[in-house]
Amino acid sequence: xxxxxxxxxxxxxxxxxxxxxxxxxxxxxxxxxxxxxxxxxxxxxxxxxxxxxx
Amino acid sequence: xxxxxxxxxxxxxxxxxxxxxxxxxxxxxxxxxxxxxxxxxxxxxxxxxxxxxxxxxxxxxxxxxxxxxxxxxxxxxxxxxxxxxxxxxxxxxxxxxxxxxxxxxxxxxxxxxxxxxxxxxxxxxxxxxxxxxxxxxxxxxxxxxxxxxxxxxxxxxxxxxxxxxxxxxxxxxxxxxxxxxxxxxxxxxxxxxxxxxxxxxxxxxxxxxxxxxxxxxxxxxxxxxxxxxxxxxxxxxxxxxxxxxxxxxxxxxxxxxxxxxxxxxxxxxxxxxxxxxxxxxxxxxxxxxxxxxxxxxxxxxxxxxxxxxxxxxxxxxxxxxxxxxxxxxxxxxxxxxxxxxxxxxxxxxxxxxxxxxxxxxxxxxxxxxxxxxxxxxxxxxxxxxxxxxxxxxxxxxxxxxxxxxxxxxxxxxxxxxxxxxxxxxxxxxxxxxxxxx
Numbered sequence: 001x002x003x004x005x006x007x008x009x010x011x012x013x014x015x016x017x018x019x020x021x022x023x024x025x026x027x028x029x030x031x032x033x034x035x036x037x038x039x040x041x042x043x044x045x046x047x048x049x050x051x052x053x054x
Numbered sequence: 055x056x057x058x059x060x061x062x063x064x065x066x067x068x069x070x071x072x073x074x075x076x077x078x079x080x081x082x083x084x085x086x087x088x089x090x091x092x093x094x095x096x097x098x099x100x101x102x103x104x105x106x107x108x109x110x111x112x113x114x115x116x117x118x119x120x121x122x123x124x125x126x127x128x129x130x131x132x133x134x135x136x137x138x139x140x141x142x143x144x145x146x147x148x149x150x151x152x153x154x155x156x157x158x159x160x161x162x163x164x165x166x167x168x169x170x171x172x173x174x175x176x177x178x179x180x181x182x183x184x185x186x187x188x189x190x191x192x193x194x195x196x197x198x199x200x201x202x203x204x205x206x207x208x209x210x211x212x213x214x215x216x217x218x219x220x221x222x223x224x225x226x227x228x229x230x231x232x233x234x235x236x237x238x239x240x241x242x243x244x245x246x247x248x249x250x251x252x253x254x255x256x257x258x259x260x261x262x263x264x265x266x267x268x269x270x271x272x273x274x275x276x277x278x279x280x281x282x283x284x285x286x287x288x289x290x291x292x293x294x295x296x297x298x299x300x301x302x303x304x305x306x307x308x309x310x311x312x313x314x315x316x317x318x319x320x321x322x323x324x325x326x327x328x329x330x331x332x333x334x335x336x337x338x339x340x341x342x343x344x345x346x347x348x349x350x351x352x353x354x355x356x357x358x359x360x361x362x363x364x365x366x367x368x369x370x371x372x373x374x375x376x377x378x379x380x381x382x383x384x385x386x387x388x389x390x391x392x393x394x395x396x397x398x399x400x401x402x403x404x405x406x407x408x409x410x411x412x413x414x415x416x417x418x419x420x421x422x423x424x425x426x427x428x429x430x431x432x433x434x435x436x437x438x439x440x441x442x443x444x445x446x447x448x449x450x451x452x453x454x455x456x457x458x459x460x461x462x463x464x465x466x467x468x469x470x471x472x473x474x475x476x477x478x479x480x481x482x483x484x485x486x487x488x489x490x491x
Contacts (some may be wrong), residue, residue, distance in 0.1 A: 001302070003295025
């Protein structure tokens with residue numbers, strides 16, 4: 001009944017930071033976040049995940 | 055302070071005439087009782103309001119000061135004031151959805167005339183429906199456009215029907231501090247298919263190039279879900295999703311108003327797989343009949359109302375599928391009036407009249423006097439309580455979006471408590487948990 005935006009906001013809200021989320025839900029939300037478009041024109045940067053973790 | 059002894063009395067008078075507490079005391083007395091040397095009204099008067107002027111002219115007719123005749127005349131309403139007055143009056147009609155015909159009401163005209171005898175202060179019905187409507191519609195549109203400039207917003211679309219039962223789609227923009235109504239389109243012969251929905255949402259987004267739309271919220275129908283797919287291609291950085299409150303409403307419908315569907319391999323239409331609330335569905339249908347009976351029979355209705363008033367109970371509420379929260383309200387009001395209903399239907403003269411009337415009343419009596427009547431109502435309310443709490447919570451525009459996910463994750467826990475109280479069975483609990491996901 002809820003969407004991706006609800007999950008992402010739960011993950012990003014400093015009051016919750018994804019508290020209590022099952023590991024698989026959290027990792028799939030993180031995947032969505034990393035692969036989110038910054039705008040409607042710029043294509044997804046495949047190296048973004050790498051840059052984030054380095 | 056230096057006081058010359060030979061002028062002591064004069065000095066005291068000068069001092070007292072400036073003394074604030076003394077002046078207050080004197081001013082509180084009637085003019086003929088004041089000391090002769092006291093000089094009142096030392097300061098020039100401020101302009102008084104009309105009400106005070108009338109009052110003072112009545113109370114103190116012998117005042118020595120010469121007043122201007124203008125103080126007693128009602129000032130003329132200038133053009134600017136008239137425009138402002140008419141603006142507020144017409145906006146009242148538009149904002150409250152009042153009939154334009156009411157502007158001709160003699161009491162309204164008399165009320166305005168009491169304050170200002172000028173003619174033509176109130177607009178007429180024709181102006182209200184034409185020139186003024188156009189003017190203030192443009193005015194409101196300009197204000198909305200101004201509010202949208204540079205704002206970060208979420209677009210909300212909702213299929214609706216207007217007072218003529220024509221299909222319309224409303225568009226709203228939810229901004230961080232307030233929501234703005236953007237437009238309402240009459241779709242008339244246009245089918246609400248996914249292409250039309252996607253194109254129209256795209257049109258609205260394009261019409262506000264300076265607004266940052268982060269996403270779009272629609273109803274949860276399969277057509278809308280298809281439209282999200284099309285929109286996601288055009289706007290890959292946006293989020294498209296269903297309305298949570300509408301989702302909760304569908305949840306209630308799936309429990310209390312499930313319909314039989316004929317599946318491909320089956321001959322007969324059936325309820326959804328593992329549907330455990332068939333009995334509850336029948337009970338709810340019966341309880342709707344009880345409410346309907348008391349709404350349609352004025353004698354029974356009046357009798358029930360008398361009993362309800364004496365106990366401070368609410369009137370019975372009819373459940374309407376399109377009106378969110380009415381199933382809960384119906385069960386709540388039936389439970390509040392359970393004893394009153396029992397008293398009425400068990401009266402010796404309740405089952406009477408023609409055979410059709412007797413049959414109808416016997417059925418109502420049977421439903422109300424059934425041993426399970428109260429328990430079924432309590433069970434329905436226990437299932438609806440967590441849903442209703444969320445529907446009420448999401449009515450506010452201020453609910454942080456991050457609270458939605460934990461709210462839904464908490465629903466199985468709520469139902470576990472209901473199950474542990476032996477109000478619902480394990481099968482029913484499992485069905486509700488699947489629905490909540």
